[in-house]
Amino acid sequence: MSSFVVALDVGGTSMKGGIVDRSGGIVLTERRDTPREKGPAAVVQTIRSFIDHLATAGGGAPAGVGLAVPGLVTADRALYSANIGWRDVRARDLVPLDAPIMLGHDVRTGGLAESVLGAGREISEFLFLPIGTGIAGAVVVHGEPYGGNAGWGGEIGHIPVFPDGDPCACGQVGCLETYASASAVSRRYSARAGSPATAEQVAALTASGDPVATEVWNGAVEALALALATYTLLLDPAAIVLGGGLAEAGHLLSDPLSERLQKRLTFRAAPPLRQAALGVNAGMLGAALLGWRAAGSPDVGATWSLDVLKSPPVA
Structure with a gap:
């Protein structure tokens, strides 16, 4: 299994992406604009391009891909987002790689990160x-x-x-x-x-x-x-x-x-x-947890050091 996952937090204004290894280290973080004014197809293409770029920067195929997106979401479909304009987009259509994928609602994914890693870790x-x-x-x-x-x-x-x-x-x-x-x-x-x-x-x-x-x-x-x-x-x-x-x-x-x-x-x-403990990294770190879950490692994160909180914010 690959040693990293690709994590992407998609917002209405910008996307925060990262490469996160099995120990919780943030190898790389980057930000790109969300081109929602160009329509949902342009947003989908930007997501695909960003994920491909992150995977290449990681040195190969990731163990999994985690995506935090706004709107109505299931684990494998982005059903609706008023901010982005898409309807019923399959997770597979968002990812140009042959890797396991898991979608999550943007705020709930941030909540997952705070639960596993941050201010809610002990409750x-x-x-x-x-x-x-x-x-x-x-x-x-x-x-x-x-x-x-x-x-x-x-x-x-x-x-x-x-x-x-x-x-x-x-x-x-x-x-x-x-x-x-x-x-x-x-x-x-x-x-x-x-x-x-x-x-x-x-x-x-x-x-x-x-x-x-x-x-x-x-x-x-x-x-x-x-x-x-x-x-x-x-x-x-x-x-x-x-x-x-x-x-x-x-x-x-x-x-x-x-x-x-x-x-x-x-x-x-x-x-x-x-x-909240994780600040702007919450959604991206939550997406990383989803990526490891998609890869069949649901307990990854439970043993991550709190040093993850000191990781640099997305540039």
């Missing part, structure tokens, strides 16, 4: 909540991400937190994502202040006491507390692992969120909030 029941351009969650049960009946499990970003609130792009009203995603924080601040700002800039303005930024930030925290209280009462997680760009605000987010979540849970203790 079996938790929510992985990356807060970025949008919000989705990985429901981790017994150490494995749970996709639900049809693969839609974990869509916490579309829990209505304010039933009479703002419309969401999904067609519902008052969704968590409309208030607490990084794009929502940026949009809501810009509309109130009359000048554009990124979510990172809104966080900095909040820390400095800017009243408009503080109002927007507090609204995001309240929306998160409402959604996470519902999640906690339903599934009783041991922890909530926060990731994504907004979580980079650290205590500016986690301290008020922890306080408000506890206030919502009047008769029980709130689960602790943890910072």
Whole structure:
């Protein structure tokens, strides 16, 4: 068997690829743009070309290929993605190599990596909540991400937190994502202040006491507390692992969120909030785990050293 797998994390904006060996060493990482504006066929061709390039850089055929992709996903088909535009794409059509393949949902694959390698390594029941351009969650049960009946499990970003609130792009009203995603924080601040700002800039303005930024930030925290209280009462997680760009605000987010979540849970203790450990490498490392599973080595990863967390981010 080959000594490495090819791992690819496909996002709506960019793809993060890597070669990962059996001991968890990241031999190589690279990034390419996702050409979704050119249509799904162009995205598929870019994925095939990227995988071929990584395999060649690894020195031959990989033991397996793991792919993390957005949308509705099974282990062997990318059924639908609104961001990319594809429908019912076979895993085999994404990979130009004669190697075992396994697909995974992008967020659940990141949750798998946090479970096996990162912030959830010592717990079996938790929510992985990356807060970025949008919000989705990985429901981790017994150490494995749970996709639900049809693969839609974990869509916490579309829990209505304010039933009479703002419309969401999904067609519902008052969704968590409309208030607490990084794009929502940026949009809501810009509309109130009359000048554009990124979510990172809104966080900095909040820390400095800017009243408009503080109002927007507090609204995001309240929306998160409402959604996470519902999640906690339903599934009783041991922890909530926060990731994504907004979580980079650290205590500016986690301290008020922890306080408000506890206030919502009047008769029980709130689960602790943890910072995700793997950062931008989570999806790619999760894809590597899928690649080794496809290769018939499902336990690879369980013995990987935590030094994997020190691996360089994707350039």
